Amino acid sequence: MTDTQRERELKFDLPDTWELPDVSRFVPEGGSVQHETQRLESTYFDTAGRDLFGSLVTLRRRTGDADNGWHLKIPMDGARQEIRLPLEGSRGVPAELRTLTAGLRGRAALRTIATLRTEREVRRIVDAEGAGLAEIVHDTVTATVKHEFSVIRSWHEAEVELLGDVKGSGGDEKLLARIATWLGKYGAEPSASMSKLGRALEASAHPARPTSTAAGVIGAYLNTNFAAIVAGDVTLRRDAAVALAVDELHDSIHATRVASRRYRSTLRIFAAMLDGERAAALDAELSWFAAALGEVRDRHVLRRHLDAAFDELAAELVVGPVRRRVGRTLDAEEAAARAGLNEVMASARYIALLAELRNWTADLPVHDFDEPAVSLERLVRKASRTMDKRIAAAQEASTDDAAYHRARKAAKRARYAGELAIPVMGKAARQLAKQAKKRQELLGDRQDEVVAAEFLLRLGTSGGNGFTLGVLHQRQRALAESGG
Numbered sequence: 181m182t183d184t185q186r187e188r189e190l191k192f193d194l195p196d197t198w199e200l201p202d203v204s205r206f207v208p209e210g211g212s213v214q215h216e217t218q219r220l221e222s223t224y225f226d227t228a229g230r231d232l233f234g235s236l237v238t239l240r241r242r243t244g245d246a247d248n249g250w251h252l253k254i255p256m257d258g259a260r261q262e263i264r265l266p267l268e269g270s271r272g273v274p275a276e277l278r279t280l281t282a283g284l285r286g287r288a289a290l291r292t293i294a295t296l297r298t299e300r301e302v303r304r305i306v307d308a309e310g311a312g313l314a315e316i317v318h319d320t321v322t323a324t325v326k327h328e329f330s331v332i333r334s335w336h337e338a339e340v341e342l343l344g345d346v347k348g349s350g351g352d353e354k355l356l357a358r359i360a361t362w363l364g365k366y367g368a369e370p371s372a373s374m375s376k377l378g379r380a381l382e383a384s385a386h387p388a389r390p391t392s393t394a395a396g397v398i399g400a401y402l403n404t405n406f407a408a409i410v411a412g413d414v415t416l417r418r419d420a421a422v423a424l425a426v427d428e429l430h431d432s433i434h435a436t437r438v439a440s441r442r443y444r445s446t447l448r449i450f451a452a453m454l455d456g457e458r459a460a461a462l463d464a465e466l467s468w469f470a471a472a473l474g475e476v477r478d479r480h481v482l483r484r485h486l487d488a489a490f491d492e493l494a495a496e497l498v499v500g501p502v503r504r505r506v507g508r509t510l511d512a513e514e515a516a517a518r519a520g521l522n523e524v525m526a527s528a529r530y531i532a533l534l535a536e537l538r539n540w541t542a543d544l545p546v547h548d549f550d551e552p553a554v555s556l557e558r559l560v561r562k563a564s565r566t567m568d569k570r571i572a573a574a575q576e577a578s579t580d581d582a583a584y585h586r587a588r589k590a591a592k593r594a595r596y597a598g599e600l601a602i603p604v605m606g607k608a609a610r611q612l613a614k615q616a617k618k619r620q621e622l623l624g625d626r627q628d629e630v631v632a633a634e635f636l637l638r639l640g641t642s643g644g645n646g647f648t649l650g651v652l653h654q655r656q657r658a659l660a661e662s663g664g
Contacts, residue, residue, distance in 0.1 A: 188259045188341065188342045188353075188356070189339050189340060189341035189342070190339070190340045190341075190356060190360050190370070191337060191338070191339050191370070191371035191373070191374075191375075192337060192338040192339070192340075192360075192363055192368035192369060192370060192371055193335070193336075193337055193368070193369050193370075193371050193372065194318070194335075194336040194337055194338055194367070194368055194369075195336070195367055196336055198318070198336055198338075198366070198367060198368070199318075200301055200303065200316070200318040200338070201362075201366050203303045203305065203316055203359075205362075206305050206313075206314070206355065206358065206359060206362075207305055208307050208308065208313075209308065210307070210308025211305065211306055211307045211308055211313075212306055213303055213304065213305055213306075214302075214303070214304040214306060215302065215303060215304075216302040216304070217299075217300065217301055217302070218244055218245045218298075218299075218300040218302060219244050219297075219298070219299060219300070220242060220243070220244035220245055220296075220297070220298040220300055221242070221243050221244055221295065221296070221297050221298075222240045222241070222242045222295070222296045222298070222376075223240060223241045223242075223271075223292055223294075223295045223296075224238060224239065224240045224292070224293050224294045224295070224296070224377050224380075225239045225240070225241070225273055225290045225291065225292060225293065226239065226285075226290065226291070226293045227285045227288035227289065227290060227291070228288065228289075228291065229288060230293070230381075230383075231284050231285040231286070231288060231535075231538065232281060232284055232285065233377065233378070233381070233383070233385055234385050234538040234541065234542060235284045235385070235406075235410045235534070235538055236254075236255045236374075236385050236386075236406075236407050236410060237252070237253065237254050237255075237281070237284060237410060237414070238251075238252075238253045238375060238377055239251070239252050239253075239273065239277060239281065239290070240377075241267070241271065243267070244298075245300075247264075248266075248267060249264050249265055249266050249267055250264065250265040250266075250267065250273070250274055250277060251263070251264055252264075252277050252280060252281070252414070254410060254411050254414045255407035255408070255410060255411055256411050261411070263277075263280065263414075263418070265277065273290050278290065279417060279420075280414050280417050280418055281414070282417065283413045283414075283417060283525060283530065283531065283534055284410065284413065284414075284534060286528075286531040286535070291326075292326055293325070293326050293377075293381075294323055294324065294325045294326060294377060294380045294381065295323070295324045296321055296322070296323045296324075296376055296377075296380060297321070297322045297323075298319050298320065298321050298322075298376075299319070299320040300317050300318070300319050300320075301317060301318040301319075302315060302316075302317050303315070303316045303317070304316075304343075311343075311344060312343030312344055313342075313343060313344070313355060314340060314341065314342055314343060314355055314356065314359060315339075315340070315341045315343055316338065316339075316340050316359060316363075317338065317339050317340075317341075318336070318338050319336065319337050319338070319339065319376075320334070320336055321334060321335055321336070321337065321376060321379075321380075322334045323376070323379075323380035325380050325381060333379075333380060333382075335379065337371060337376070337379075338363060338368050340356060340359045340360060340363070342355070342356055374386075385541065385542070386399075386403050386541060387399075387542065387543075389544075389549070391553065391603050392552065392553055393549060393550060393551060393552060393553055394450075394453055394546070394548075394551045394552065394553050394555050394556050395453075395544055395546045395548075395549045395551065396553065397553050397556060397600065397601070397603055397604060398446060398450055398453065398454075398544070398546070398556075398600065399541075399544045400603075401442070401446060401599070401600040402443060402446055402540060402541070402544070403541055405439040405440075405442045405443045405446075406439075406443070406537050406538075406540070406541055408435055408436065408438075408439035409436055409439050409440060409443070409534075409537065410534075411432075411435070411436075412432050412433070412435060412436025412439065413436070413525070413534070415428075415429075415432040416429075416432060416433070416436070416521070416525065417525070419432075420522065430476075430477065430480045433473050433476050433477050433480075433521075434477055436473055437470055437473040437474060437477055440466045440469060440470040440473070441470060441592060441596070442596045442599075443466055443537075444463050444466045444467060444470070445592065445593045445596040445597065446596065446597075446600060447459045447460075447462060447463045447466075448463065448593065449559055449560070449562075449563050449593055449596075449597050450556070450559055452559070453546055453547060453548070453551065453555075453559075454544075454545055454546055454547070455545035455546075455547070458545050459545075461536075462533075462536055462537075462540070465529070465532075465533045465536070466533070468524075468529075468533075469524065469530065469533060472517075472520055472521045472524040473521060475517035475520060475521065476514060476517040476518050476521055478631065479510050479513050479514040479517060480514065481628065482510065482628075482631060482632060482635060483507070483510050483514075485628050485629075485631075485632050486506055486510075486632060486635075486636075486652070489632065489652055489655065489656070490503050490506075490652075493648070493651070493652065497647075497648060497651050498648050499645055499647045499648050500645045500648075502644075502645060502648040502649060505639070505644060506639065506649075509639060553603070553604045554604060556600070556601050556604050556605075557601065557604060557605055559597070560597045560598065560600075560601045560605065560609065560612070563590075563593050563594045563597040564594050564597075564598075564612055564616070566590050566593070566594070567587070567590040567591050567593070567594040567616060567619065569590075570583075570586050570587040570590040570591075571587045571590070571591070571619065571623075573586075573587070574586070574587040578661075579661050581630050581660070584623055584626055584627070584630075585627060587619075587623055588620060588623035588624060588626075588627060591616045591617075591619040591620040591623060592616070592620050594612060594616040595612075595613050595616035595617050595620055596613075597612070598610070598611075598612035598613030598614075598616060599613045626659075626660050629656045629657070629659045629660035630656075630657075630660050632652075632656045633653050633656035633657045633660065636649045636650075636652050636653040636656065637649075637653050640653060
């Protein structure tokens with residue numbers, strides 16, 4: 181049985197002679213520091229082309245501490261989610277983890293790429309009730325990397341990890357920042373590598389690019405959304421194995437779809453800075469994938485929208501089992517959409533899409549890597565003007581659903597452009613993103629009403645008692661045409 185855990189940690193590079201200082205200053209009243217020494221062995225698995233590493237995912241088999249077991253780490257909202265399985269005596273990668281990584285590696289086999297042996301000095305900070313707040317560790321690492329021949333490397337590093345629920349009990353982000361600042365005074369420097377594996381391989385899945393360049397800003401934004409797509413891929417495959425809670429599944433589909441939209445928006449708005457042919461091809465493939473996600477997501481949104489509409493309807497206007505009929509229809513359509521999504525994610529075309537996204541992460545196809553970041557501002561403001569023009573055109577057209585839909589898409593692109601440009605434009609970009617989001621949401625409400633009206637019309641004219649469906653249809657159209 182798998183277990184999942186969210187991981188929030190910081191890593192630091194250390195001088196060879198470094199010693200872990202006294203951490204008691206971070207202990208709350210009545211709390212304490214627990215001391216422990218561990219000897220860990222972690223064997224990492226990947227494909228010959230390092231497809232997992234290139235997707236910001238690590239798969240390892242660990243022995244030597246309470247974390248014994250198989251660990252699959254995937255990017256998740258700025259942190260990482262860890263999926264765990266027990267060792268169960270086998271040294272081969274469990275079938276479940278092979279399934280979860282199938283999209284990222286295609287048909288490529290998993291093999292050992294590195295073995296890391298770590299001497300770990302642990303200081304665990306706990307509160308008066310014994311709940312863990314944070315763990316500070318000093319690691320001495322020896323790595324054996326598998327190439328045509330073995331390469332051995334060694335180094336020292338420190339890690340600080342929050343324990344418990346980051347947003348609830350346990351440690352919090354302020355404590356993490358305080359400890360990081362304190363370690364810096366003792367010579368610890370933020371790690372140049374995201375993981376021990378990265379340092380062992382002397383490689384990075386995300387090449388460092390200065391944020392003073394347009395390539396650096398665009399690349400960072402695209403990489404963040406690629407990470408969200410990767411997380412969605414693994415989560416959706418996990419649902420097929422363990423049947424996730426409905427809300428968790430739909431949240432994952434929504435997040436993956438939004439990440440795809442953000443990526444596509446960037447390809448279009450900043451097309452002049454990118455390899456146009458490759459950008460257009462990638463845009464088309466992301467659109468294809470997002471459409472499959474949308475078929476599932478749209479039924480979920482429609483269900484919530486119609487549930488609220490039924491709740492507001494007077495009882496005498498609900499004739500017969502019409503609500504049950506709507507629910508059964510949406511159940512069937514969502515099941516078919518989910519089957520279609522599964523088929524898409526099992527296809528060679530989808531595997532090729534993930535591979536191309538990895539290629540963009542490793543080597544962003546921009547025309548000029550040295551173009552200054554301030555050059556982005558012109559294209560961001562153009563996206564804002566396009567949004568204004570399309571909203572004005574929709575309002576002038578009044579009842580033209582297609583015009584409002586185009587306006588909504590323009591608002592999304594302006595919002596995402598603003599998000600991307602925050603490192604360059606600061607407050608102005610934040611304001612644009614905030615304003616565009618509000619407009620997108622208002623236009624989205626109208627689109628929900630249009631979609632609901634179309635669904636009700638289709639269902640009401642396909643047989644059965646259409647009275648209640650007709651009442652609801654008329655209300656949805658009236659709401660859409662009145663602006664909600």
